[in-house]
Amino acid sequence: MIIEEVSNAVHTPTAELSKLSAQLILNPIVDDQYVLVVGGLGFIGSHTVWELLKERRNVIIVDNLSNSYKDVFDRLQTLVSRYYKGAPSSPHLEFYEADYRETPVMKSILGRYDCPNTLKSTITSVIHFSAHKAVEESIRQPLKYYSNNVAGLIDFCTLLDQFSIKTLVFSSSATVYGSFAEAGGCLSEELVTHNTTQLTDVSSTVHITLSGCTGLTSPYSRTKWMSEAILADIAASDPDWTVYALRFFNPIGCDPSGLLMENPREIPRNLMPRVIRTMQGQIDELSVFGDDWDTPDGTAVRDFVHVSDLARGHVAAIVAETGTERKSGFHVVNLGTGTGSSVMEVVETMRRISGKVIRTKVVERREGDVGVCIADPSKAAQIIGWTPLRSLEDSCRDICRYLDTHA
Ligand code: UD1
Numbered sequence: 438m439i440i441e442e443v444s445n446a447v448h449t450p451t452a453e454l455s456k457l458s459a460q461l462i463l464n465p466i467v468d469d470q471y472v473l474v475v476g477g478l479g480f481i482g483s484h485t486v487w488e489l490l491k492e493r494r495n496v497i498i499v500d501n502l503s504n505s506y507k508d509v510f511d512r513l514q515t516l517v518s519r520y521y522k523g524a525p526s527s528p529h530l531e532f533y534e535a536d537y538r539e540t541p542v543m544k545s546i547l548g549r550y551d552c553p554n555t556l557k558s559t560i561t562s563v564i565h566f567s568a569h570k571a572v573e574e575s576i577r578q579p580l581k582y583y584s585n586n587v588a589g590l591i592d593f594c595t596l597l598d599q600f601s602i603k604t605l606v607f608s609s610s611a612t613v614y615g616s617f618a619e620a621g622g623c624l625s626e627e628l629v630t631h632n633t634t635q636l637t638d639v640s641s642t643v644h645i646t647l648s649g650c651t652g653l654t655s656p657y658s659r660t661k662w663m664s665e666a667i668l669a670d671i672a673a674s675d676p677d678w679t680v681y682a683l684r685f686f687n688p689i690g691c692d693p694s695g696l697l698m699e700n701p702r703e704i705p706r707n708l709m710p711r712v713i714r715t716m717q718g719q720i721d722e723l724s725v726f727g728d729d730w731d732t733p734d735g736t737a738v739r740d741f742v743h744v745s746d747l748a749r750g751h752v753a754a755i756v757a758e759t760g761t762e763r764k765s766g767f768h769v770v771n772l773g774t775g776t777g778s779s780v781m782e783v784v785e786t787m788r789r790i791s792g793k794v795i796r797t798k799v800v801e802r803r804e805g806d807v808g809v810c811i812a813d814p815s816k817a818a819q820i821i822g823w824t825p826l827r828s829l830e831d832s833c834r835d836i837c838r839y840l841d842t843h844a
Pocket of ligand 1: 570571572610611612654655658685686687706707708709711723724725726727737738739780803805806807810
């Protein structure tokens with residue numbers, strides 16, 4: 438187990454300093470409260486940690502580095518010291534190299550944050566990113582996925598329960614919509630639920646949704662659906678639990694600082710990392726999986742959401758969880774923009790912004806794909822006050838800035 442901690446930076450610029458000081462008075466750093474982020478050095482994890490730190494939350498990262506690198510932690514430290522330069526204080530950032538499934542190790546980490554006077558933990562909430570996410574790999578190695586994503590979640594929640602840590606933000610995915618995505622409309626949370634849901638629409642028609650889902654296309658999808666169902670059951674059994682399952686659509690982009698980026702150890706199969714590799718000449722031509730979908734240009738349409746917006750969605754859920762309006766129970770929230778872009782629109786936007794050649798060739802549809810997958814984002818605005826701020830252009834611009842600085 439490796440433990441590292443950032444010492445708080447205290448330095449200058451005056452305008453930034455007065456802005457920060459004002460923010461600190463309004464929202465002071467609470468020394469003895471932490472957010473635990475498991476899987477906090479990965480693509481979405483690291484961006485979420487950074488958004489939490491900007492919001493003056495103390496953060497503990499646990500990551501086994503299976504799909505990330507230790508230098509991401511160094512970059513987060515750099516970002517903290519730059520951002521809080523000159524401020525009277527800055528949030529704590531701590532890192533444990535550990536696997537969230539190693540119960541004895543996790544037990545000793547959690548034990549360090551117990552508050553002896555109150556018998557409560559100083560960890561007020563947890564964000565969970567420690568799941569495997571490669572769809573094709575999950576088909577070849579289903580047990581790896583069920584073991585880490587599902588059995589791991591059960592053991593982890595059992596441990597959290599023992600430490601009375603009962604607020605959790607869970608990374609779910611639009612993949613849980615299964616065959617509902619084939620219909621092509623915007624996907625709203627009520628389509629896939631974990632108990633019977635009754636809704637009355639504007640014309641007073643009552644709709645009843647039974648729990649469950651059909652048409653899940655991979656073991657990966659099933660682990661996400663099963664995890665949600667388990668968490669819904671835990672929250673239903675004990676009113677002290679609050680769980681937000683955030684259903685991600687397609688995260689792209691990177692922090693505008695040029696210090697954080699998607700940098701997995703595994704070979705990426707997703708669209709944007711492959712667009713980047715083609716742009717950099719590592720791949721000759723980008724394979725476009727089908728141009729015969731029922732979409733304006735025939736290529737598949739997705740809801741691409743800037744990763745910093747997605748990260749802000751986690752902060753919004755944490756604020757909702759720990760604020761005065763705390764809503765206990767299980768909540769499912771889409772994190773998407775509500776707008777779709779096609780594969781070719783992504784390629785063309787990247788060509789325009791980078792000025793680079795990106796060669797493409799149309800190949801057969803990829804097994805398990807759907808033509809259109811777009812979020813209905815209205816519930817996120819209502820229950821956690823989240824709306825995305827950045828566009829596809831912003832994502833491409835931020836990626837190009839990162840690539841330029843690291844050329
Ligand atoms: C998939 C998962 C999603 C998961 C995400 C991240 C499903 C249905 N979706 O999303 O749950 O969170 O991966 O792992 O399981 N494409 C190309 N060429 C490429 C790569 C992709 O044309 O080289 C196309 C795909 O066919 C698809 C679109 O780009 O139409 C987006 O693909 P991708 O980035 O892999 O994400 P999803 O499949 O939407």
